[in-house]
Every structure is written in C-alpha cells, then in structure tokens.
Amino acid sequence: MENGIGFVISDIKSILSSMPSLVKLTLSIRDTPDLIFSDGHKFESILNEYLPHLRQFDYTMTYRIGDQMLLEDFLQWPMNFIYYKNENCKWVHIYSLPWPSNKDDQRRLPVIKGEFNPSIRSDVKRIEHIDHVLITKHEEFFLLNSQFRYACQITTCLSIDIELPLRISKLILSAETCKCTLLNKIIVNRIIVAISSMNSIIQPSIRHLIIQCRLSNENEISILARLFPKVQYFELLFPLNQPSCIVCLKSLFSRDDSIEKKCCFWSELIHFSTEFTYEQLEPIWSSTKLYHWLIRMTDLKYHKSHFYLHFVSSVLSIWF
Numbered sequence: 625m626e627n628g629i630g631f632v633i634s635d636i637k638s639i640l641s642s643m644p645s646l647v648k649l650t651l652s653i654r655d656t657p658d659l660i661f662s663d664g665h666k667f668e669s670i671l672n673e674y675l676p677h678l679r680q681f682d683y684t685m686t687y688r689i690g691d692q693m694l695l696e697d698f699l700q701w702p703m704n705f706i707y708y709k710n711e712n713c714k715w716v717h718i719y720s721l722p723w724p725s726n727k728d729d730q731r732r733l734p735v736i737k738g739e740f741n742p743s744i745r746s747d748v749k750r751i752e753h754i755d756h757v758l759i760t761k762h763e764e765f766f767l768l769n770s771q772f773r774y775a776c777q778i779t780t781c782l783s784i785d786i787e788l789p790l791r792i793s794k795l796i797l798s799a800e801t802c803k804c805t806l807l808n809k810i811i812v813n814r815i816i817v818a819i820s821s822m823n824s825i826i827q828p829s830i831r832h833l834i835i836q837c838r839l840s841n842e843n844e845i846s847i848l849a850r851l852f853p854k855v856q857y858f859e860l861l862f863p864l865n866q867p868s869c870i871v872c873l874k875s876l877f878s879r880d881d882s883i884e885k886k887c888c889f890w891s892e893l894i895h896f897s898t899e900f901t902y903e904q905l906e907p908i909w910s911s912t913k914l915y916h917w918l919i920r921m922t923d924l925k926y927h928k929s930h931f932y933l934h935f936v937s938s939v940l941s942i943w944f
Contacts, residue, residue: 632658633670640674648680652731661685662718664698665793665831665856669894672700682720684731689714696776697755697794697832699857699895705755768792777832784825794832795852828854835860841868842875849889856894862904869904870921877922885926896942911935 631653640646649671653661660666662685671678681701689707697703702721707714719731757772759765759780768775768789777794788795830852838861839845849855862869876896879885887893902909908917915933918924924931932943 631656633660633667637670637674640671644674645677646675647677648682649675649678650682650731652684654686655688656685662687662696662716664696664703666696668698668700680725682725682729682731683718684720685718687716687718689716699832784827787825788827788829790829792829794834795827795830796834796836798836825851827852830855832857833859837861839863839872842872845872845875845889853890854892855890856892858890858893858895859897861898862900864901864904866904866906869900874922877918877924879923879926885923894944896944897940899939901938914940 636651640649660670671681683701683703698720703718704721704723706717706719723729724731755775756777756779757764757768757775759778759782762782762785765784765786765788768778774791776791777796778788778792779796779798781798831854833848833852833855835848840863848860862872876889878888880888905914908914911933914935918933927944929944934941
C-alpha cells in the first residue's frame, strides 16, 4: 500500500474477516496514519483473532516518526527496525525476519537512487529512538522521560523505585550482567530482594514480563501479580525442587471460589512460557501428558476457551 492511500486498521480487518483460513500473509504498507500497525501487541492480537491458522507473516511497514510515535514489540513474528532521514522527515522501517523469508520474497528496504544507503541514518540520533534500554544505574531510570523518549522495553537487575512511563511495556529482570558464578548468585539474590522491595510501586504499563531468575516459592507469584497486574506475556523459571515447582505451577493458574471462577492472577494473560528440567516434571515429561495433567490438576480446567500448549525441548509455551 503506497503512501497517500490512508490505509488504517479497520481496512485490514475488513479484508482479513473474509479469509479466516489464511495461512500465509504478506503485508507491505508505506506511511500509514494508523499507529496500531507499529504496535506489535495490538496488531498481533488482531492477527490472532482474524487469522487463527496463520503460519507465515511477511511484513514491511514504513512510518513517519512523530512525538507520539510508540513502537511495541512483535512477539510471535520477529521484527527488525531501521531508522533513517529522507525528505526532511524522520522515518522508521519495520520488517519481519528472516529477510528475505524465501527465494520469492520481493520485499524491499527504502532506497536512495536505486539502492539502500546506510548513511541516510546518519542524520538521526539513534539513541533518541532506541527501543530497548539496559539500565545498570538507578539514575538511568530518570532518563526514560528525556534521553530515551522512544524506549518501550528495559532490562535491569535493579529495584525499580519509580513508576515507569506508560510506554514501557516490556520488562526483563535479568541475572546475566556478569559471568562470575559468585557474582551471579549475588545478582539473583538482588533480583529477589528487588521484587520484595517494590511492594508499593505498581507498574500498570508492563504487558510483557520476563523474570530470568528462579522463583523461591509460590508467594512470589502473588507479589509479581500485584506489582505487574496487566501482564499479557509472561516468562519465568519455577523452583528446581519438584514439589515446589508443581505448587507454583498450580498457583500461577489458580482461580477464586466464585461462580465465575475468576483468575487469581493475570486475567489478561495471552502467553506464558517457562523452561523445565527433567527432574521438575519427570512424571509428565511429554506434551500430551502435561496437557492432561494441567487440565486435571490445575484450575485451567475452568478456562472458558481452548488453550494451546507447546512442549518441545523442555520449553513449555501456552497460548490462551
């Protein structure tokens, strides 16, 4: 779709609604006025709703950068971003990976005189438009509203003592900031302390939460749920001890005693992912066994619609 057409999200909905069995979609848009095309969370939700059988999505989208521009991660479909300046405007070009997707892939990056020129990005200060920020010092949190105005995700091993800007939708609490085993243990402990110390700082903007250290017990799930109540995409590691692991797994999907059987934690959850060791789930070490075990032993039996489970190479992934 070339610029000037004014292609918006209602247009794509009207097109996709007539082809629910579609398995491959190629979409290339230039200069759309609709921000949803750069909001990975919302756009992927629309694709999941209208195209439940989609298996391949080749995407390119060019957008004019403005003060209200907000780029959100694409989770199901990996994307890359290129920033450049042309015709006195700043632009961002989003394209799906791999590039090209196959020998017939005809997608193209923006061109200057017939070929892509990396130097066109030299007039754009990359740091102003960086979307992922690694925070290692407490004072760097305050740069999110000035130097990193377009950042939508952060990685840190520090406690968060401020309410994050609403555009920050992805948070990674990381233990991978050094290679020393002893220091890693200290950092993991810092993360656990950080979770406990953020009791009064609710972060309603976080939609994607990744915890890269293991839980100690099921009580930490309720702490995380209170601090990050709007999470839709969640990744964490359960305790290595098998009984504790199972208790945490049950707690994560627990529901209350009301007639509606409402979720105790994260009612908006779309995707959950974790990695198991063989010892953690030895009795149910297969996708089929695990699915039936979850139905029988957890409150997922009360989930109103079908959920999809993938359990490959010790990684469990559940889509709701």
